[in-house]
Amino acid sequence: MFNYVEKILNFGFLGLAFLMLYLAYSLIKKSAESSEDVKPNESELIKKFMNIAIVFMILAGPLQWVTIWIKSDVDEKDKKVTLNIALNKTSWEDSFGKIYIRKDGEFHPLSFSALNKEFKDNDEILLNIQEIADSIKKMRRQIEVLNSKVVTDDKSIRATLEEG
Amino acid sequence: MRAILLLSIVAGSLLLGETIQDKFGQHVVSSFEDDLQVAKKLRLPHSPEYNPQNSIGMIQKMVKEKPNYYRGYYNLGLAYLETKEYEKSKASFDKALEIRNKEKISDVTIFNSAGWSALKAQDYPRAEKLFLQGVALKELNSKRSNAALFANFGLLYFYTQRFDEALKYLTIARDTYGSTSAQTTIDSIKEIQSKK
Numbered sequence: 001m002f003n004y005v006e007k008i009l010n011f012g013f014l015g016l017a018f019l020m021l022y023l024a025y026s027l028i029k030k031s032a033e034s035s036e037d038v039k040p041n042e043s044e045l046i047k048k049f050m051n052i053a054i055v056f057m058i059l060a061g062p063l064q065w066v067t068i069w070i071k072s073d074v075d076e077k078d079k080k081v082t083l084n085i086a087l088n089k090t091s092w093e094d095s096f097g098k099i100y101i102r103k104d105g106e107f108h109p110l111s112f113s114a115l116n117k118e119f120k121d122n123d124e125i126l127l128n129i130q131e132i133a134d135s136i137k138k139m140r141r142q143i144e145v146l147n148s149k150v151v152t153d154d155k156s157i158r159a160t161l162e163e164g
Numbered sequence: 165m166r167a168i169l170l171l172s173i174v175a176g177s178l179l180l181g182e183t184i185q186d187k188f189g190q191h192v193v194s195s196f197e198d199d200l201q202v203a204k205k206l207r208l209p210h211s212p213e214y215n216p217q218n219s220i221g222m223i224q225k226m227v228k229e230k231p232n233y234y235r236g237y238y239n240l241g242l243a244y245l246e247t248k249e250y251e252k253s254k255a256s257f258d259k260a261l262e263i264r265n266k267e268k269i270s271d272v273t274i275f276n277s278a279g280w281s282a283l284k285a286q287d288y289p290r291a292e293k294l295f296l297q298g299v300a301l302k303e304l305n306s307k308r309s310n311a312a313l314f315a316n317f318g319l320l321y322f323y324t325q326r327f328d329e330a331l332k333y334l335t336i337a338r339d340t341y342g343s344t345s346a347q348t349t350i351d352s353i354k355e356i357q358s359k360k
């Protein structure tokens with residue numbers, strides 16, 4: 001739809017101006033070729049064609065600017081990018097089916113085979129990193145438990161517990 | 165008249181029991197001090213009488229009797245830590261901290277203990293906040309308490325992989341307050357960093 005509007009705005013007004021000029025020129029040419037005097041209604045018509053041509057020419061410039069502005073705005077909103085999203089480390093195999101992205105309310109689990117989706121401006125990309133956060137938490141718990149088993153008689157811990 | 169007044173005071177003190185000032189400056193019935201010592205022994209893992217459940221039962225009775233008993237809630241927090249009831253430990257420490265603020269108790273060791281409880285519960289942001297409060301008031305702490313505070317703070321950063329900050333606090337614990345246990349964590353960090 002916009003393409004038609006754009007074409008009309010871009011070429012229509014200038015085209016109409018040239019059409020008016022051509023009609024005025026044809027009438028002038030016809031009168032010049034004829035031996036008869038120019039009729040008053042003919043000269044009025046020529047004037048009208050010329051005036052309309054000028055109006056169309058004057059309007060064509062600003063309308064072109066408006067068209068360029070609207071076009072850039074619409075183009076920006078319609079811009080689309082295609083993203084390929086996948087996990088890139090084999091060590092993350094455990095997370096298959098647990099880490100996902102959400103697009104248009106649908107959940108797409110991530111794996112090594114890339115998920116190919118088209119995104120527009122303001123489209124939502126939701127990456128579930130909860131699983132990663134949970135893994136880190138588990139690892140920290142593991143470190144803490146292992147550490148407390150290795151260091152059995154820690155003086156700092158003893159001093160801490162003896163407070164109160 | 166005076167004799168009646170004197171008699172009523174004597175009778176009152178006999179009925180209520182003698183009050184003394186505990187280590188945190190609160191007035192408590194003298195039997196509380198003895199009972200708390202027993203409860204404390206029961207919650208210490210290296211004590212031969214170790215029985216944290218009994219310790220919790222004893223302290224609960226005391227705080228029921230004296231709802232603003234700072235030392236009671238403090239020890240209750242540490243006792244719950246032994247039974248791994250981290251939420252209850254947190255609630256007890258929160259109550260103790262509330263009493264501390266209300267009654268203007270000057271003790272600052274609680275920040276290390278409450279921070280340690282949060283560390284064990286893996287509530288690292290809370291632990292950091294409490295340790296920082298303790299560090300800000302380090303001048304009021306004993307050397308032994310500061311050694312534990314800074315070593316525990318270093319341990320928190322070690323668990324959260326913030327090695328530079330961990331080294332900073334562990335070094336202070338070792339060099340300024342003579343902590344011997346900080347060295348083990350320092351060695352672990354140096355080993356990890358050498359493998360980068």
